[in-house]
Amino acid sequence: MSILLDGKTRVLVQGITGWTARRHVKYMLDYGTTVVAGVSPGRSGHRVETVPVFDTVEEAVSSTDGIDLAVSFVPAALAKDAAMEAIDAGIPTVVSLAEGVPFRDSISMVHQAREHRVQLIGPNSQGIISPGEAKVGGSGGDLPGRMFTPGSVGVVSRSGGMGAETCWLLSREGVGQTTYVAIGGELISGAGFVEIAERFERDTDTRAIVCFGEAGGVREELLAEAVSDGRIRKPIVAFIPGDFLESCPSGMSFGHAGAVVSEGRGAPSAKRRILELAGVVVVKKWSHIAAATREVLRDIEPELSASGAT
Amino acid sequence: MAVVLEPAVKARLAGLRFVVPEGRVCESGQSASQAARDLGERVVVKALVPTGRKGVGGGVRIASSAMEAGEHSEAILGMTLNGFPVTQVYVERQLEIEDEFYFAVMPSGVHQTYEVVFSVHGGVNIEELGADHIVSMCVDPDREFPDYQARKLAHRAGVESAQIRVVSSAIADLVNFAIRNDAQLFEVNPLVTLTDGNVGVAGAMLSVDESALFRHPDMAAIALRGVDSLGRPLTDLELHARRLNEEIPEGDMRLIEFDQGDIGFLTLGGGCGLVALDALAASGEMPATAFDMTSGNIEEKFFRITAAVLSLPRLRALFVGGNISAMTPVPIRTRGLIRALRHCDRDWSNFPVVVRLPGPQDEEAARLLEEFPHVDFFTDDVTIEGAVERLVQRLKGVSA
Numbered sequence: 001m002s003i004l005l006d007g008k009t010r011v012l013v014q015g016i017t018g019w020t021a022r023r024h025v026k027y028m029l030d031y032g033t034t035v036v037a038g039v040s041p042g043r044s045g046h047r048v049e050t051v052p053v054f055d056t057v058e059e060a061v062s063s064t065d066g067i068d069l070a071v072s073f074v075p076a077a078l079a080k081d082a083a084m085e086a087i088d089a090g091i092p093t094v095v096s097l098a099e100g101v102p103f104r105d106s107i108s109m110v111h112q113a114r115e116h117r118v119q120l121i122g123p124n125s126q127g128i129i130s131p132g133e134a135k136v137g138g139s140g141g142d143l144p145g146r147m148f149t150p151g152s153v154g155v156v157s158r159s160g161g162m163g164a165e166t167c168w169l170l171s172r173e174g175v176g177q178t179t180y181v182a183i184g185g186e187l188i189s190g191a192g193f194v195e196i197a198e199r200f201e202r203d204t205d206t207r208a209i210v211c212f213g214e215a216g217g218v219r220e221e222l223l224a225e226a227v228s229d230g231r232i233r234k235p236i237v238a239f240i241p242g243d244f245l246e247s248c249p250s251g252m253s254f255g256h257a258g259a260v261v262s263e264g265r266g267a268p269s270a271k272r273r274i275l276e277l278a279g280v281v282v283v284k285k286w287s288h289i290a291a292a293t294r295e296v297l298r299d300i301e302p303e304l305s306a307s308g309a310t
Numbered sequence: 311m312a313v314v315l316e317p318a319v320k321a322r323l324a325g326l327r328f329v330v331p332e333g334r335v336c337e338s339g340q341s342a343s344q345a346a347r348d349l350g351e352r353v354v355v356k357a358l359v360p361t362g363r364k365g366v367g368g369g370v371r372i373a374s375s376a377m378e379a380g381e382h383s384e385a386i387l388g389m390t391l392n393g394f395p396v397t398q399v400y401v402e403r404q405l406e407i408e409d410e411f412y413f414a415v416m417p418s419g420v421h422q423t424y425e426v427v428f429s430v431h432g433g434v435n436i437e438e439l440g441a442d443h444i445v446s447m448c449v450d451p452d453r454e455f456p457d458y459q460a461r462k463l464a465h466r467a468g469v470e471s472a473q474i475r476v477v478s479s480a481i482a483d484l485v486n487f488a489i490r491n492d493a494q495l496f497e498v499n500p501l502v503t504l505t506d507g508n509v510g511v512a513g514a515m516l517s518v519d520e521s522a523l524f525r526h527p528d529m530a531a532i533a534l535r536g537v538d539s540l541g542r543p544l545t546d547l548e549l550h551a552r553r554l555n556e557e558i559p560e561g562d563m564r565l566i567e568f569d570q571g572d573i574g575f576l577t578l579g580g581g582c583g584l585v586a587l588d589a590l591a592a593s594g595e596m597p598a599t600a601f602d603m604t605s606g607n608i609e610e611k612f613f614r615i616t617a618a619v620l621s622l623p624r625l626r627a628l629f630v631g632g633n634i635s636a637m638t639p640v641p642i643r644t645r646g647l648i649r650a651l652r653h654c655d656r657d658w659s660n661f662p663v664v665v666r667l668p669g670p671q672d673e674e675a676a677r678l679l680e681e682f683p684h685v686d687f688f689t690d691d692v693t694i695e696g697a698v699e700r701l702v703q704r705l706k707g708v709s710a
Binding site: 110142 | 423452489492524525562578579581585590597632633637693695696
């Protein structure tokens with residue numbers, strides 16, 4: 001199984017006629033994703049691959065049997081408007097891929113999603129993939145099999161590229177994934193680690209969770225809290241880079257706007273400590289993630305691990 | 311973040327429910343004297359540089375005559391504050407201050423919305439204040455921040471009853487100003503009550519969310535990008551990167567230079583960069599650059615920045631790395647790299663170049679690099695950490 005997305009999830013693609021969207025819609029369809037409609041204002045009546053295009057999300061919803069997830073390829077300046085439209089139309093999960101969305105817009109999106117009880121992922125999400133079932137966004141491009149294999153580990157990451165790379169590492173060590181969710185590296189975004197971990201907690205097929213964190217923000221601290229108070233009981237393996245960043249002057253940021261160590265707050269070393277105290281397995285080197293994950297899987301189901309099944 | 315300097319911020323603050331003192335930008339003691347004369351002789355002279363804590367460095371001085379204003383200006387002009395040479399001062403009419411408060415608005419990762427921070431202990435370094443002396447409140451960005459919320463905040467902070475109306479009106483207007491202008495950090499320190507009963511903005515600092523500059527063309531034209539996260543002026547290489555971004559907007563690029571490091575680092579992807587930098591630092595070597603570039607068809611841009619990095623005289627090696635999930639066809643990067651290698655005159659036998667770029671058409675990229683035997687090219691046959699380790703090994707070979 002999986003969280004948020006499987007082969008039956010009815011997906012809407014916003015901004016579907018853009019160059020990037022067209023490319024990825026093909027990959028998504030090839031992978032088995034059920035893309036039922038697309039929206040591009042002014043392009044009603046067109047098709048992208050087999051997917052009918054509509055002017056509005058409302059029209060797309062009423063012209064189909066319903067939509068479960070909207071993924072938005074629109075550029076940063078339009079991301080808020082697209083997300084609000086999908087939220088307003090009652091779509092339960094909205095994935096925003098745009099990088100460089102202004103804080104003010106992200107804050108509105110997050111606020112709106114909360115009011116409507118919609119699960120917003122992103123902005124600046126690379127997407128979601130449930131290996132063997134479906135994918136939305138860019139995850140894996142045209143060769144997702146290179147990185148993602150079905151299995152029993154849930155993966156969640158603030159870095160899209162490193163999350164995919166972590167799945168690749170796990171896959172080549174025989175540890176497959178239920179779902180990989182890229183939550184994005186922004187300071188303000190719809191889902192943190194807790195929201196995704198809670199879903200993994202409820203998913204009967206996910207037996208362990210792997211987290212790729214970063215400096216800045218409080219996502220990791222909130223996860224530690226959720227583990228400490230028993231909301232997450234499944235084993236978690238976490239990796240948080242940024243020792244070099246931590247040694248740099250306060251406030252510096254290299255890539256993600258959210259990955260900033262400011263006045264000592266948001267330091268990776270502090271995050272690792274807090275997670276370890278809560279009982280999370282924190283690895284020092286990224287390449288150790290696979291071995292650590294195999295070990296936690298062995299601890300929970302030794303007979304299954306012995307047989308080689310994951 | 312993009313810094314808007316104080317004179318421009320104060321100009322934008324006009325017409326709201328508080329006093330904004332008049333001021334002039336001056337570049338000499340003489341013009342500062344003249345400005346002081348026009349502004350009533352009692353003025354404040356401030357260094358006009360994009361860095362905070364100017365007062366600590368002697369960059370803010372009070373004058374009670376035009377002559378004193380001129381003297382202070384001359385002393386401040388030519389100073390260097392946090393690496394920024396002072397070429398301009400801001401001469402501002404002095405306010406008749408009664409009390410000083412602290413005010414700021416910024417997006418909060420904890421609350422996932424804007425937060426307004428306020429204290430009745432203003433004019434000092436906010437970090438020195440204990441948590442008891444600071445009150446904060448979350449702000450709904452989709453609604454005007456109302457006066458009554460500002461009154462609640464002011465009351466909780468301990469603002470006296472007699473001042474509460476004027477102070478809270480100012481707070482409300484400042485909050486709405488910050489949000490309207492897409493502030494990533496807007497600080498008024500101090501926000502002051504005046505002897506005549508009004509409220510005034512004595513010190514104001516605005517850093518605008520760079521991602522929002524597209525909708526503030528007037529601020530985009532004057533804002534200083536990138537300086538505030540570094541706390542120092544941009545280096546020549548960093549300026550070069552900025553200009554390249556303006557010339558070729560596709561494939562947005564971020565580059566930071568480290569004076570103490572001598573390993574050129576060009577990693578693609580924020581997370582990849584962090585992991586690679588950690589692996590390098592753990593080995594004892596130091597990067598000369600930290601870098602990120604979004605995907606796109608931009609061989610030319612990659613060539614030019616790589617050539618610029620390779621031309622740093624102190625450089626001892628180059629690392630180019632990316633994630634397996636990269637969407638840009640690898641040959642676009644490697645063709646840019648090859649052009650840069652050809653462009654630079656170096657003894658490659660003593661200069662390790664390690665490239666780890668898995669992705670579309672990486673086999674073709676490998677073929678392209680065959681004519682450069684000194685370049686190690688990896689795809690997913692090694693991890694990012696492994697590729698950095700290979701670089702470090704080769705460096706040991708060079709110095710041996």
